[in-house]
Amino acid sequence: MELLAQMDQARDLLQKAGVDGWELAASESRTLTIAVRDGEVDKFQAAHGQGLSVRVYQDGRPGFAYVMGPQDDSLARAVDQAVAAAAAADQDEHFALAEPGGSYAEVDVFDPALAAESTADKLARANGLLQAAKDYDPRVTHVHPAQVSEAESWFYLLNSRGLDLSRRATRVSASAVAIAAEGDHQEMEGESDSRRFLAELDVAWVGRQAARRAVACLGGAPVPDGRYSVILENRVAAEFLELLAQSLMGDNLVKGRSLLEPYQGKTGASDLVTIIDDGLYPRGLATAAFDGEGTPTAAKTLVDQGVVRGFLFDLAWASRAGSRSTGNSLRSSLKLPPGVGMTNLYLQPGQGGLDELAAGLDRGLVVTEVMGMHTADPVSGEFSLGASGHLVEAGRVTRPVKSIALAGNLLDLFKSVEAIGGDLRFFGSLGCPSLLVSALSVSGG
Numbered sequence: 001m002e003l004l005a006q007m008d009q010a011r012d013l014l015q016k017a018g019v020d021g022w023e024l025a026a027s028e029s030r031t032l033t034i035a036v037r038d039g040e041v042d043k044f045q046a047a048h049g050q051g052l053s054v055r056v057y058q059d060g061r062p063g064f065a066y067v068m069g070p071q072d073d074s075l076a077r078a079v080d081q082a083v084a085a086a087a088a089a090d091q092d093e094h095f096a097l098a099e100p101g102g103s104y105a106e107v108d109v110f111d112p113a114l115a116a117e118s119t120a121d122k123l124a125r126a127n128g129l130l131q132a133a134k135d136y137d138p139r140v141t142h143v144h145p146a147q148v149s150e151a152e153s154w155f156y157l158l159n160s161r162g163l164d165l166s167r168r169a170t171r172v173s174a175s176a177v178a179i180a181a182e183g184d185h186q187e188m189e190g191e192s193d194s195r196r197f198l199a200e201l202d203v204a205w206v207g208r209q210a211a212r213r214a215v216a217c218l219g220g221a222p223v224p225d226g227r228y229s230v231i232l233e234n235r236v237a238a239e240f241l242e243l244l245a246q247s248l249m250g251d252n253l254v255k256g257r258s259l260l261e262p263y264q265g266k267t268g269a270s271d272l273v274t275i276i277d278d279g280l281y282p283r284g285l286a287t288a289a290f291d292g293e294g295t296p297t298a299a300k301t302l303v304d305q306g307v308v309r310g311f312l313f314d315l316a317w318a319s320r321a322g323s324r325s326t327g328n329s330l331r332s333s334l335k336l337p338p339g340v341g342m343t344n345l346y347l348q349p350g351q352g353g354l355d356e357l358a359a360g361l362d363r364g365l366v367v368t369e370v371m372g373m374h375t376a377d378p379v380s381g382e383f384s385l386g387a388s389g390h391l392v393e394a395g396r397v398t399r400p401v402k403s404i405a406l407a408g409n410l411l412d413l414f415k416s417v418e419a420i421g422g423d424l425r426f427f428g429s430l431g432c433p434s435l436l437v438s439a440l441s442v443s444g445g
Contacts, residue, residue, distance in 0.1 A: 003028050003050050006075060007156060010052060013079045014160070019086070021057040021097050023159040025292070026050070027334060035147040036126045042145065051334040054082040060091040064337045094319040098294035100162045105280050105296070107289050109169040111197040114150055122148065125174075125203055132207030133178045139218065140211045142179040148203065149173045163294045170196055171285065174203045180214035187220075189213035189369075194428065196283045213368070216390070220402035222444030223391060229364035229418075230406070230440040231357045233389070234425045238432035239373050241275070241347055244410055245430070246378040248275070248302050250313035250328075251340045254320045259381050259411055263308040270417035274348040275303040277312060279327055284344035286429035292329035292338040300326055302345075306415075314340050346431030350420030354397075357421055357436045364392040365401060365442065381410035387442075407441045416440075 007026050014022040028050040035043035052075075053066040063086030067078040130146035150172045157165045175192035191209040195201045232240065247258040260268050279297025281287050291297055293315055302310050313321065314329035317340050330341025354366060367389040376383035388402040421434035 003052070003154070003156070006052055007158060010054065010075050010079060011158060013076055014054070014056065017056070017079060017083055019056045019058045019083060019160075021160045023055040023097055023293075024052065024157070025055075025331060025334065025338075026052040026156045027153060029151055029153040031149065031151045032122070033147060033149040034122055034126045035145045036123075036130050037144050037146070039127070039130075041123070043147070052078070053331075053334040053337075054078050055097075055337060056082045056086050057095055057097070058083065058086040060093065060095075061086045061089040062092050062095045063087070063089060066334050068334070092316075094316045096315040096319060097159045097161050098163055098315065098325075100164070100294075102290070102294070102296040104165075104289040107167075107280060107287050108283060109167075109196050109287050111170040111172075111199075114170045114172060114198050115152065117198065122150075129174050129176055129203040129207045132204040133176050133211040134207075136178075136208050136211035137180065137215045139180045139182050139215055140178050141181045143176055143207070143210070146176045146207065147174070150198075157290070157292075157294050159294070165290055165294055167288055167290070169288070172196075172198050172201050174201060174206045176207050176210040178207075178210040178214040180211070180218055182218045185218045187214050187217040189217060194285060196285065196287075200283070217388065217400050217402065220388060220400035222403045223365070223401055223442065225443045227439045228442045229361050230437050230442070231354060231361075231364065231366045231392070232435045232437060233354065233366060233368045234421070234423050234432050234434045235427060236367050236370050237347070237435045238425075238427045238430055239370060240410065240413060241345075241432045242430050243373065243376055243378055243383075244275075244414060245342055245345055248277075248311055248342075248345075249340045250311045250317040250321055250323070250326075253311050254317060257379050258311070259379070260308045260311075266308065267306045268308045268411065269303055269306045269414040271306040272350065272417050272420050273303055273306050273414055274301065275345065276301050276348060277326075277328070277342050277345040279343035281344035281346075284429060285426065286343040288343075291325075291327045291343075292331040293325070295325045295327045295329060297327040297343060312340055312342060314338060342429065344426070344429050344431065346424065346426065347420070347433065347435075349422045349424035349433040351422040353421055353423045354434055357419055357434055358392045358397060359395045360419075361392045361395060363394075365404075366390045366392060366397060367406065370406065376410070378410075381412075383408060383410060403444070405443045407443070413437055413440070
């Protein structure tokens with residue numbers, strides 16, 4: 001059954017159910033993944049998925065249900081389940097449905113060239129990725145996987161208030177893992193990139209970067225324990241920013257789980273730090289004219305030169321906080337009700353790259369990888385992480401470093417930012433430049 005026909009049928013069922021309010025969210029996607037190994041196709045996987053979720057509101061009680069796939073008979077069951085869930089739920093005065101009439105910006109996130117590309121060209125793209133990694137350095141012994149993928153998606157949103165919205169988007173990605181060997185040393189490193197538009201994805205760059213990172217790590221050794229000035233490469237800085245972003249979510253604010261709650265209107269980070277969430281960032285991977293509930297998206301400055309200015313809200317958590325939705329309702333899955341999430345969240349860049357940040361250091365570290373970020377505590381901010389990277393001496397990178405650990409506090413880290421690079425890069429929908437942080441505790445292996 002076609003998705004739009006499913007929605008029409010579900011709308012009829014909901015109108016007949018006589019609930020006080022309802023919402024239908026539906027999505028459809030087509031994906032293709034190609035991986036190559038040693039010149040041969042290792043994976044060729046195409047998939048098509050669709051689903052629909054139902055939210056209802058009856059006598060002050062919300063209910064939710066979903067159905068996946070084109071199943072005619074499951075629609076009535078899903079509507080019945082949502083209504084039954086509402087009957088059994090507690091009253092929630094903060095449940096809300098978006099009203100129509102908002103002003104929606106034009107966004108550019110669909111690439112027709114992706115569908116027009118031939119299968120042969122898609123395969124050539126994967127082989128080009130593989131070859132770029134292998135050709136980078138003779139010490140690169142293996143590249144696996146070398147993979148390209150693409151997706152086209154549709155999203156539809158209807159509710160009983162008269163909201164009727166839809167959007168269409170594309171995404172294309174490349175990833176490679178390279179293994180480099182020299183003598184008794186062997187290192188494995190990866191690289192990936194994702195874009196909305198095919199012409200903006202440089203698969204050769206991804207392959208070379210995977211190989212470069214693996215080769216650069218060969219022969220790594222620990223450094224003595226101590227406190228070091230540390231340059232967090234943009235990919236590592238983005239992991240710390242992602243951890244901090246949990247404290248910018250309105251639900252965590254209301255629950256008392258935000259590190260930044262005491263700093264509302266006050267300085268909570270270095271005055272070099274400005275953090276923005278922009279649902280309209282040009283061709284961003286989270287760019288959309290409206291959020292998961294139908295609220296228009298926009299750019300919001302959350303931290304302005306170190307001062308905490310705002311938090312991210314959907315309709316319900318905004319109501320609980322006595323605020324307004326910021327257009328940050330996220331549907332991570334149709335199998336779950338929407339919740340608060342970031343769009344394109346990034347730390348505003350400064351100038352220069354890693355070399356410029358390192359030039360002023362007498363002795364320090366460039367950290368290019370951390371392990372165990374999931375063990376960091378987003379509520380207390382405490383972290384202790386495995387790490388690797390490179391030693392900086394007299395302003396120059398001198399040798400690879402591995403088997404070390406970084407320990408500290410997340411807020412202290414962002415308060416200690418001394419310089420910010422101009423190398424802003426997005427990893428998914430989260431972006432960060434490289435950061436120079438003073439006096440971070442480092443222990444050797």
